[in-house]
Amino acid sequence: MPFDILFDEQLDSIDRYAAVILPEQEALSRAILDRLIGYAHAGGTLMFSGSTARYNEWREERQVNPLLSRFGKTAPTRISSISEGQGRLLYIPEILPTTQPGSQAFGANPEIIASVQGRDSRFSPAEWTLPANHAGIHRALVAGLRQGLSLESAAPLTTVSEICDRPTTSETIVHFVNFERVHSTGPFPASVRVVLGRAARSVMLFSPDADNPQPLTFSEINGRVRFTVPPFRLYAMIVIS
Numbered sequence: 001m002p003f004d005i006l007f008d009e010q011l012d013s014i015d016r017y018a019a020v021i022l023p024e025q026e027a028l029s030r031a032i033l034d035r036l037i038g039y040a041h042a043g044g045t046l047m048f049s050g051s052t053a054r055y056n057e058w059r060e061e062r063q064v065n066p067l068l069s070r071f072g073k074t075a076p077t078r079i080s081s082i083s084e085g086q087g088r089l090l091y092i093p094e095i096l097p098t099t100q101p102g103s104q105a106f107g108a109n110p111e112i113i114a115s116v117q118g119r120d121s122r123f124s125p126a127e128w129t130l131p132a133n134h135a136g137i138h139r140a141l142v143a144g145l146r147q148g149l150s151l152e153s154a155a156p157l158t159t160v161s162e163i164c165d166r167p168t169t170s171e172t173i174v175h176f177v178n179f180e181r182v183h184s185t186g187p188f189p190a191s192v193r194v195v196l197g198r199a200a201r202s203v204m205l206f207s208p209d210a211d212n213p214q215p216l217t218f219s220e221i222n223g224r225v226r227f228t229v230p231p232f233r234l235y236a237m238i239v240i241s
Helices: 008-016 030-041 110-116 134-144
Strands: 019-022 045-049 080-084 087-092 151-153 159-166 171-178 188-193 203-206 218-221 224-229 235-240
Touching (some): 008 030, 019 030, 030 045, 080 134, 203 224
Antiparallel strands (some): 080 087, 171 235, 203 235
């Protein structure tokens, strides 16, 4: 899932995002909280977990948590969602560690282990696992988005993606990079929410694996373009026009 990491000085630009996620951001100033709540009130989705906003910027504990108090007098004990103006607040009580070592672990891949071995022992590949409640977190986030995700795919966990719209040429461009250095990805389905203002005419694949661009078969339903990404070894760029 494409994402950006934002810092305090970038909060003025958060309105361009469908969702803002606060993973255990314990110390937040009142000004930052007002900005985040205002973002949700205007239609954004604000997800936060655990003890987010428990302290102010001087790490003084608040008597009342400004985010949790919106859910009532008692903090929810399970993943919960409420309306906030035109948007939503999503609360994740706890990020649960996986109970089975290696379960859902892309770090168990031998290519990943070889690529990082000896670099840093503080966070070994064996610890690269999804949380036990990752499916519930994902469902809650997607359900809270008014237009759904911009990009959905079944790409391997060793693949990262980025999506951008190019209004000057009426194109939506999706990049996939495969970090499993030896093996190709294998084919996987993907769908993209297109905001070109008209129906898609073509979906083309550009990759160093092929000398020429490759047209892909696609369908478009309710503003989403669906296609299958062919296997690639390093990099694939999909251009929807």
